[in-house]
Structure formats: structure tokens, C-alpha cells
Amino acid sequence: MTLTATQGNADHGYHVPTSKRDAEVIDWQPATQAEDRRRVLRWTCRCRNEVYYLVSAGGRxxxxxxxxxEATVQTARMRHAQIAELWERILLGQAR
Structure with missing residues (x-):
């Protein structure tokens, strides 16, 4: 998966399935202040209680x-290839 174009429409994105029983548990951290050049690349549908955003900022x-x-949480900053793989696992219900 390449992190380039924005996908989805305003207030609508992917629907995340219920996580599988053996899903990877993500280490969520309290959200930090947003970077000046933050770019939201993809997001999940806001019709659900839980919404995920794939973000690029500062080369990570x-x-x-x-x-x-609940308070907003974030993953650690990662290389784009790593975060794209994690994003895919979330969308497949393999990570939560």
C-alpha cells in the first residue's frame, strides 16, 4: 500500500470489521499536539463509534x-511502509 492520495469522501470512509479474537493489540499512546504540516491520508467511516485516521507528518x-x-490516542511515529501495513491490519480486523 502506498501512502499518497487521499481516499474517501467527507465524513465517509472504510468500515472496520470487528477485530478477530487473536488480533494484534496496538500500543496506543495519548495524542500529542498535531504537527503544523499534518496530512490525513485516509480515515474510517464516522458512522461508527470508533474512527481511525492514517496520518503523515514530518516524514513519518x-x-x-x-x-x-474517550480521549484521542495515537500510535508511535513509524516509517510509512510500517504504518501502511498496520493500517491494512486494522482494516482487516487483524489489529486493534
């Missing part, structure tokens, strides 16, 4: 997760 990528009634 990360995933941000929001849930109704």
Missing part, C-alpha cells in the same frame, strides 16, 4: 483513534 506516519467519550 501514525494512526490516530477516536472513540465517543
Amino acid at each position: 506516519g501514525y494512526i490516530e483513534r477516536t472513540r465517543d467519550g
